[in-house]
Amino acid sequence: MLLSRDYLRLLLLSALIGVPIALACFFFVSLQHEIQHAVWTSLPEAVGYHRPPWWWPLPALLLAGLLLAPIVTRAPGGGGHLPVHGLGGPPLGPSALPGVVFAALATLPLGVVLGPEAPLMALGSGLALLAIRSARRAENPKAVLVLGTTGSTAAISTILGGPIVAAVMVVEAAGLAGPRLVVLLLPCLLASGVGALVFTGFGSWTGFSIGALELPSVPSDVNPDAGDFLWGIPVAVVIAAVVSTAHRLGALTAEWTARRTAVRTVLAACGVGVAISAYALITGRDPAEAALSGQATLGTLAADPHSWPVAALFVLVLCKGLAWGISLGALRGGPIFPSVLIGAAFGVGCAGLPGFGTTPALAVGIVTATAVVTRLPVTSSVLAVLLLGDDAHHQMPLITVCAVVGFVTAQLLERPARKSP
Incomplete structure (x- = not known):
């Protein structure tokens, strides 16, 4: 299977979709951080506070709830999966992407105590499924599953420090073994590597915050005793x-x-x-x-x-x-x-x-x-x-x-x- 023409095409498509997914994730995260900076830094300074006052979260979160309520009740996909159920269930289709993107950009910068990883995974899987639909391969359920997983893995790798964590997550979460694991893992690794390269490259080139989970420095200790x-x-x-x-x-x-x-x-x-x-x-x-x-x-x-x-x-x-x-x-x-x-x-x-x-x-x-x-x-x-x-x-x-x-x-x-x- 690994040397078949269809699988090699799948690998090529995985590498290709890693680029637009990384670019979409980059602009998504950068825009989120710009809105967040405006809400929690620029706006308080503009009204005379050197930092947000204690009551600042009250109107901000009220606004977040008002913006989110119609999305979860009326938009296709409900704005994404409930985070209490994990990082998400089956990959969301392209029709759910507008609701997911709006829900994340309209509420996360306002102070909602959640991260961007689930919306990014939904964005990645939706774009991957859109690509396979454009390539007229949606009739193959295995290709749909692999590319949906590949897209979400490429997306989350951009903020988890690179493709290694995302690949290990796929291996551990899939619970597969042997050839089936390799079939799923190779496209995920390929798309994640290409995506992470594009994501970090754009961050260095533009100077925008890329929002990756990282620790710039930690205290230096000897070996644990x-x-x-x-x-x-x-x-x-x-x-x-x-x-x-x-x-x-x-x-x-x-x-x-x-x-x-x-x-x-x-x-x-x-x-x-x-x-x-x-x-x-x-x-x-x-x-x-x-x-x-x-x-x-x-x-x-x-x-x-x-x-x-x-x-x-x-x-x-x-x-x-x-x-x-x-x-x-x-x-x-x-x-x-x-x-x-x-x-x-x-x-x-x-x-x-x-x-x-x-x-x-x-x-x-x-x-x-x-x-x-x-x-x-x-x-x-x-x-x-x-x-x-x-x-x-x-x-x-x-x-x-x-x-x-x-x-x-x-x-x-x-x-x-x-x-x-």
């Missing part, structure tokens, strides 16, 4: 419980918004605004730290974790966790990015424990939260290693252990919920 493992494992259990609880709140919110969806979507968005404003009121810090996807705050936290009061970190976990849980069940976006910040903030907050280093604590928080949300421990480990950069090889044993601990803890906590009527 016995103290880091003794503290890291129980901290991973607690982080898994916290993230699982917020995820359960998302499931309850999804059940609540299933009826009277338009009105309750607006109310849920207002609830997110209240949680973010509460963080700013309690801590006296910038409400943007608890709002949005958390990419910028994660970089700030990792670069200088000792500048954050421990109390502020745990208030961030509480308020952002509540806002994230509500967003999961009512709004539209990706579930991964905010959970990474929640886990990292909790881990760094525990770094003052005797014998628990800052970088090991950061690593524990990142990998545990990601493993709980994605239920992909290998992907979570690879992502954590890439985020930690040069110091990652020191933290690998702790990362892999805590990925398993977080995954198993989440499964055990979820089992009673599955059994309950």
